[in-house]
Amino acid sequence: MPVDHVLLMTVYALIVSTFFAFLWRATPPDRVRLFLQLFVGLMAGGILLAWLMYPFPAGPPVG
């Protein structure tokens, strides 16, 4: 299984958004609307968090 961060984040967002769209909405148009809101929110939120963490070093200090 490839470990591409963006791909995995996208797949995760797809699964979770679809899940809640079906769980919380009954009609197809409402489901599509909620799916898009959640998917875009998750993807944008993830990318935003990634950029906010960018200045900070990854992992523990060497030595």
Added chain:
Amino acid sequence: MTQLSEEIGARAHAGGLVRAALFAWAVPGAGHVYLGKKRRGAVFATLVLAALWIGWSLDGNLYAVVTNRPLTLLATLASMGVGLPYFGLRYLLGYAGEITAPGYEYGSAFILTAGLMNLLLVLDCCDLASGHKE
């Protein structure tokens, strides 16, 4: 309606709710199928099992309780939320995850999410069975 028949009706109703909740926990999507929501059950089953499969493929952690680490209890309960597949992976396949795998953290997240999603499905089935939701 007499009091006795009302009591019998209430118990049958409660029994149906318990059965729906048990089915929903044991097999993802089965609770909704039991309640007649076949398409929804199939969609939920696909999503939960896909998340579990991805987590397994990434060698994510299948949480078990570790002594002196109380948060592992919460994580274990969340992972067990996926139902019988948790026990199949752990005891039939001997799977526990591989901490050195590159996808370990992601896989752990997918497995936890699968369990938590299924627990939400159990609650949804309780709402459907009790008439709080259609």
